[in-house]
Amino acid sequence: MLAAVRSATVFGVEGRPVTVEVHVSTGLPAFQIVGLPDEACRESRDRVRAAVLSSALAWPSCRVTVNLAPSNQRKGGSGLDLAIAIGFLAAHGQVPVSQIEGLGFVGELGLDGSLRQVAGVAPMVAAMGDVRPVVPINNYREAWCVSGEGVRVARTLREVVDALNAEAPWPVLPDGEFVDDEPPPPDLADVRGQAMARLGLEVAAAGGHHMLLVGPPGSGKTMLAQRMSGLLPMLAPEVSLEATMVHSAAGVRLPAGGMVRRAPFRAPHHSSSMVALVGGGSTSLRPGEISLAHGGVLFLDELGEFAPSVLDGLRQPLEEGVIRIARARASAALPAKFLLIAATNPCPCGGGTGAPGDCQCDEAARLRYVRRLSGPLLDRFDLRVGVTRPCVDDLLATGGGEPTAIVAVRVNEARQRALQRIGMVNANIPAAHLDALAPLDQEARQSLRDQLERDRLTGRGYHRIRRVARTITDLLGGGDLVLDEHVQLALSMRVRLSVSSRERAA
Amino acid sequence: MTDRPVAASALPPEAYVASLAGFRNMSLHRLGALLRHHSPEDAWQVVLGELPATGLVAKVLAETGVRAMWRRCTHERPPADIWAHCLELGLVVLPYGHERYPAGLLDDPFPPPVLFVRGDLGLLAGRRVGIVGTRNATAAGREAARSLGLGLGAAGVHVVSGLARGIDGYAHRGVLAAQGEGRPIGVVASGLDVIYPREHRDLWEAAGNCGLLLSEAPPGVPPEPHRFPLRNRIVAALSEVLVVVESRERGGSLITAAQAVERDVTVMAVPGSIGKRASLGTNSLLCDGAAPVTGVDDVLTALSLQHSRSAVVAADLRARPRGEDIVVYRELSHEPRTIDGVALALGLSLVEAAMSLARLESAGWIAAADGWFECVGSPLR
Numbered sequence: 001m002l003a004a005v006r007s008a009t010v011f012g013v014e015g016r017p018v019t020v021e022v023h024v025s026t027g028l029p030a031f032q033i034v035g036l037p038d039e040a041c042r043e044s045r046d047r048v049r050a051a052v053l054s055s056a057l058a059w060p061s062c063r064v065t066v067n068l069a070p071s072n073q074r075k076g077g078s079g080l081d082l083a084i085a086i087g088f089l090a091a092h093g094q095v096p097v098s099q100i101e102g103l104g105f106v107g108e109l110g111l112d113g114s115l116r117q118v119a120g121v122a123p124m125v126a127a128m129g130d131v132r133p134v135v136p137i138n139n140y141r142e143a144w145c146v147s148g149e150g151v152r153v154a155r156t157l158r159e160v161v162d163a164l165n166a167e168a169p170w171p172v173l174p175d176g177e178f179v180d181d182e183p184p185p186p187d188l189a190d191v192r193g194q195a196m197a198r199l200g201l202e203v204a205a206a207g208g209h210h211m212l213l214v215g216p217p218g219s220g221k222t223m224l225a226q227r228m229s230g231l232l233p234m235l236a237p238e239v240s241l242e243a244t245m246v247h248s249a250a251g252v253r254l255p256a257g258g259m260v261r262r263a264p265f266r267a268p269h270h271s272s273s274m275v276a277l278v279g280g281g282s283t284s285l286r287p288g289e290i291s292l293a294h295g296g297v298l299f300l301d302e303l304g305e306f307a308p309s310v311l312d313g314l315r316q317p318l319e320e321g322v323i324r325i326a327r328a329r330a331s332a333a334l335p336a337k338f339l340l341i342a343a344t345n346p347c348p349c350g351g352g353t354g355a356p357g358d359c360q361c362d363e364a365a366r367l368r369y370v371r372r373l374s375g376p377l378l379d380r381f382d383l384r385v386g387v388t389r390p391c392v393d394d395l396l397a398t399g400g401g402e403p404t405a406i407v408a409v410r411v412n413e414a415r416q417r418a419l420q421r422i423g424m425v426n427a428n429i430p431a432a433h434l435d436a437l438a439p440l441d442q443e444a445r446q447s448l449r450d451q452l453e454r455d456r457l458t459g460r461g462y463h464r465i466r467r468v469a470r471t472i473t474d475l476l477g478g479g480d481l482v483l484d485e486h487v488q489l490a491l492s493m494r495v496r497l498s499v500s501s502r503e504r505a506a
Numbered sequence: 507m508t509d510r511p512v513a514a515s516a517l518p519p520e521a522y523v524a525s526l527a528g529f530r531n532m533s534l535h536r537l538g539a540l541l542r543h544h545s546p547e548d549a550w551q552v553v554l555g556e557l558p559a560t561g562l563v564a565k566v567l568a569e570t571g572v573r574a575m576w577r578r579c580t581h582e583r584p585p586a587d588i589w590a591h592c593l594e595l596g597l598v599v600l601p602y603g604h605e606r607y608p609a610g611l612l613d614d615p616f617p618p619p620v621l622f623v624r625g626d627l628g629l630l631a632g633r634r635v636g637i638v639g640t641r642n643a644t645a646a647g648r649e650a651a652r653s654l655g656l657g658l659g660a661a662g663v664h665v666v667s668g669l670a671r672g673i674d675g676y677a678h679r680g681v682l683a684a685q686g687e688g689r690p691i692g693v694v695a696s697g698l699d700v701i702y703p704r705e706h707r708d709l710w711e712a713a714g715n716c717g718l719l720l721s722e723a724p725p726g727v728p729p730e731p732h733r734f735p736l737r738n739r740i741v742a743a744l745s746e747v748l749v750v751v752e753s754r755e756r757g758g759s760l761i762t763a764a765q766a767v768e769r770d771v772t773v774m775a776v777p778g779s780i781g782k783r784a785s786l787g788t789n790s791l792l793c794d795g796a797a798p799v800t801g802v803d804d805v806l807t808a809l810s811l812q813h814s815r816s817a818v819v820a821a822d823l824r825a826r827p828r829g830e831d832i833v834v835y836r837e838l839s840h841e842p843r844t845i846d847g848v849a850l851a852l853g854l855s856l857v858e859a860a861m862s863l864a865r866l867e868s869a870g871w872i873a874a875a876d877g878w879f880e881c882v883g884s885p886l887r
Contacts (some may be wrong), residue, residue: 048777195856196846214877348875355842356644356878363641363671386877388844450868476857485857492845492860494878 001025002088003097006104007083008073008127010120012285012325012332013242013249020068020080022087032454033084035068038283046079047109048085055113055158057094063090072330076283077314079118082134084106085157086164103152106143107136113157119251120147122244124314135161138176141235141258142248145241149173182255182262185230189225189403190446193394197224200493202384202407205231206414207471208425209464210318210340210380212303214495215387221343224387225299228341230404230413232263232296239295242335248295250287264296266338270305278313278336280325283333290317293338303342304372311377314340318380342381344373346497353476371495382427382464384495414474426471431463439472443484451491465490518547520599521589523620523717526550528588529579534736535565551673554580573816580672581739591725595699598623614743615768618722622698625718629664629689632808636666636745636766638738638759644784644842645880647752647871648676650776653884654749655680657802661811662687664717666745668737669710671693671703671749673759676853679710690717693740695733697721698741702729720744735761740765747808749799750775751789763796772808774799779840822884825869830854834862835871842880874877 005020006382031045047175049199053057056314066084068075089095104279106124108116117138125133127145137144137153152170156162162168180354191198201224204211213221235243243260247253254260268277268289275281281290298305300306317323321337349360361369378461418426421437429437451457457465468490469482478486512641523546527537539562540549551557552567553576559567567573590601600607600621608630611617635658637651651673655665659681667674669692678690692713696702698721704839713719720740723733742748742765750773753759763773772863775796778785793799827835837843837851849859863879864870871880 102606193850194846195849196844199856356875356880358640361642386844388846388877391850392845447864447868485861488860488864489857496874497876 001091001197003087003100005087005100006128006376007080007081007106008124008422009077009106010123010284011076011077011277011330012247012334013245013287014124014332015123015125016073017077017127017129018080018083019065020083020087020299022084022091023065023067024091025063025065028060029063031064031066033066035066035071036074037068037080038074040078041068041080041235042083042111044081047111048088050111051109051113051157054154055161057089057158057161058092058332060092062092064091074283077118077120078108078116078284079106079120081109082115082157082160085109086160088310089161095161099150099166102131102412104131104133105160106133107139107154109157109451115154115156115160118285120249122248123152123227123495126245127207134423137171137174141256141361142244143252145244150443159260168332182257185265185404186223186226187230187399187400188227188407189246191227191401192397193390193401194220194224194387195256196493197385197387198401198407199310200383200491201228202339202411203471204228204383204477205340205408206411206426206475207382207418208339209382209428209468209471210427211342211383211385212378212381213341213343213385213387214346214497215343216345216389217266218492219387219389222299224295225301225341225343226265227404228297228299228339229404232339233412233415234261235263235295239337239456243295244360246287246291246335249294249320252292259296262296265291265299266290266293266296267299269473270300270302272310274307274310274313276410277310278317278323278325279334280327282327284462285327285330285334287334288323290314290336290338291334293447294335298338298340300340300342303344304348304369308372313374315380340381344397347370368418373497374375378497379458379460382468383493384497385493386495388398415473417474418471419504426467426474429467429470433468434466436465438466438473438482439471439480440469440482440487443483444469444482444487447484447487447491456496461494468493511704514725514886516590517585520601520604521585521592522546522550523601524579524592524599524622524724525583525588526553527620527722528585528727529553529576530581531572531575534577534722535621536614536616538602539563539566546601550580550585551623553577574860586725588724591697592622595725596727597626597698598627608744611740613742614739617737618624618740619856620722620724622724623718624698624714627718629691632689632745633663633811634666634691634744635663635805635809636741636748636762636771637673637677638667638741638748638762639677640754640757640759640784640787641670641672641674641756643672643676644782645875645882646674646778647778647784650685651676651751651881652680654683654799654802654805655682655778656750658805659684659688660686661802662808663806663811664689664691664743665807666691666693668692668734668741668758669713670758671706675706675709677751678713682709682712691721691744692717693744694719694721694729695723696729696731697723697725697727697736699738700728701724705868706824709775738762739765740813743769745771747772747774747805749805750788750791750796751775751799752778752784752793755786755790756784757762757787758832760791763791772797772809776800776807782841824871824883827866827871828885830858831862831865832886834859834882835866837877838872839885842878844877844879848879 008015090097115136117136122142125143132150135154163170225315316338322333323336324333368485444467462471469486472486473482552559653676665681681690690713748766750759773796775788775791776799872879
């Protein structure tokens with residue numbers, strides 16, 4: 001009269017194993033779920049009962065108690081439906097208890113007994129450990145990423161019961177190898193002109209430098225940013241798995257290949273809330289956009305329009321590569337190692353070409369606009385590249401620019417150089433190692449000294465310039481020494497936002 | 507009310523003018539009419555209804571609500587208090603016709619009925635040039651305004667301007683930097699104790715202390731938009747020559763220029779490159795016959811001053827650009843460019859362009875902002 005079934009829930013991007021214990025006894029007919037289920041979880045009573053009856057199985061008048069162990073953790077979502085149903089059937093003797101040993105069940109039940117896909121199957125399967133997972137057929141890809149060929153799938157509850165009773169074989173798995181069906185990311189060849197911004201993209205991709213694009217509307221900031229993910233190399237296996245877990249936990253559709261292999265590109269709207277961006281929620285701590293961008297690009301268009309508190313929330317993950325979210329009952333660390341690309345207009349009116357003296361805004365308005373961005377966040381962009389509208393000749397030219405394929409090769413070579421040197425991208429070189437890894441030639445040292453003496457660079461900015469210069473040297477095929485011209489190029493990719501005209505004239 | 511006759515006997519007429527000027531709905535025309543038809547003390551009694559109004563004044567007072575409102579204002583603005591406040595601020599109140607009222611405004615088509623003044627009125631007897639322009643100036647425009655101010659100040663010419671952001675402010679900064687005989691004369695739209703824009707507090711103080719500050723508005727009046735065009739006519743009237751440094755297709759400085767033409771004041775304009783928005787207005791002035799200003803000597807010549815005396819050209823301490831940098835500088839001298847633009851126009855690689863721009867910037871020939879580069883300082887000859 002008792003059965004224990006293994007299942008799991010998802011919390012943050014981690015699965016948590018749950019043992020579903022079902023006790024069926026005589027007494028007043030009742031169906032109770034204990035063990036801190038949330039609303040969706042508690043409602044599974046009704047779904048399970050209907051699904052069992054719809055599958056031509058028996059639901060006698062008896063007292064059913066379900067315990068979700070460990071019972072002091074909150075459980076959320078509908079992924080436990082299948083486990084509860086199987087537990088009941090086993091406890092009631094409609095399925096042999098011995099057959100459910102070594103299996104783990106995840107899935108939501110429809111009232112007609114069908115199995116529906118749920119979010120977070122990949123981390124759940126990982127959490128269940130050494131069992132063969134039984135999942136809805138639409139979740140096969142995610143389960144396969146973690147568990148490989150051991151996965152069992154089903155379309156309905158009836159199929160699961162028949163297989164457990166050895167009345168029918170397990171349904172056949174969908175065809176083995178998955179082919180990536182994702183359309184390729186947009187190509188850099190579509191970008192006309194914009195030599196500086198292209199170089200900026202290339203440097204950002206090669207060195208993992210965060211980039212801010214500054215330019216008037218219509219200058220192609222968004223277009224450039226969208227081409228970033230094509231420049232980044234395919235994700236390393238472990239990053240790919242982490243990204244897949246995040247996508248699965250957030251319920252975002254995975255590519256047909258099962259794993260997230262290509263660098264993701266996320267572009268949340270500027271009205272996004274703090275929780276949408278960094279993740280959160282009361283029971284499940286759903287991953288936010290920054291975690292979905294793990295391993296790829298987070299693009300914030302109109303940076304100045306984001307709520308300042310939201311932007312400040314990005315500072316910790318930018319430094320650490322993880323976001324730690326804590327709620328009263330629980331906390332979670334979600335991966336959030338992303339390349340931040342942001343775009344902003346130089347002034348609120350967005351009119352004109354962005355050239356000095358060519359806009360409607362008075363100085364106070366400009367100042368207010370720039371002030372929203374200034375401070376610690378602005379300081380975290382290694383690259384601040386000015387973008388201008390392409391000139392007419394460039395727009396009408398027939399030949400496109402350099403295609404992504406060629407640039408990506410250069411980017412990859414530069415990344416390899418950096419990885420061989422210290423095992424990380426240049427943006428992450430610790431300041432203490434800069435002298436050893438990015439030695440400057442005499443003139444470069446002099447020009448940086450000059451900038452520091454004129455208060456054009458802060459201490460932090462100085463280190464950032466050296467990292468960017470290192471990347472430029474790697475990209476342009478230079479040797480170990482960082483040359484002055486690379487430093488100058490790095491400096492010119494650190495546009496100063498005009499704060500006041502007096503300063504500009506000085 | 508009972509002690510009014512006693513106080514009245516002790517108060518100069520200017521006190522009544524200062525009070526009347528701050529009444530609600532007291533336009534310049536109405537104030538002018540009041541003071542033309544009545545002496546200040548009588549005007550006060552007319553407003554109180556104790557003396558009969560004549561002509562135009564009677565018509566104004568007959569308008570709905572005016573009499574009641576002004577009567578209320580007589581309680582809110584007792585002349586004794588207003589006068590004490592003016593004295594406290596060190597202001598001189600000059601009603602039209604006062605013996606020290608600026609001669610240049612006496613025969614003006616629309617003379618200010620009253621002027622509030624701080625500083626040295628004697629400056630109005632000297633040579634005066636107005637320098638005006640847009641608030642959204644380019645670096646080149648600001649530099650031109652500053653260098654004109656510097657040259658005129660050194661030549662002993664006073665500079666009349668509006669103390670606004672942009673060109674106005676830079677012209678006065680130039681005059682002050684010259685430390686010569688020339689002084690700043692600021693004509694402002696708000697009351698002399700309401701500093702606007704606030705970042706020009708220093709200029710405002712400097713003009714009050716070593717130059718001259720004028721306003722039509724009594725103390726406490728905020729910078730209301732309709733006052734600025736009116737202010738411009740005083741700038742025009744007080745200038746012997748008016749120089750427009752940069753102006754867009756429409757703007758306050760073109761109004762000033764039109765007012766200057768009306769008053770037979772010579773209008774000059776600083777030419778700018780075609781298509782540059784900040785020079786559209788000045789270039790159209792040049793088309794209409796304004797004289798071009800290519801340097802401070804042109805302005806001094808227009809004043810018929812011997813310009814050789816002023817032509818002390820400070821040595822340019824900046825390292826002269828060499829080789830390719832000269833070409834890059836010339837490219838920038840037409841209009842601001844980005845690195846992309848420079849590289850494209852001159853067929854340079856990005857690295858070469860960046861290096862050259864960096865050299866020019868560190869030598870002080872160009873300035874960078876928002877990714878754009880523009881020439882600053884006196885041009886390379």
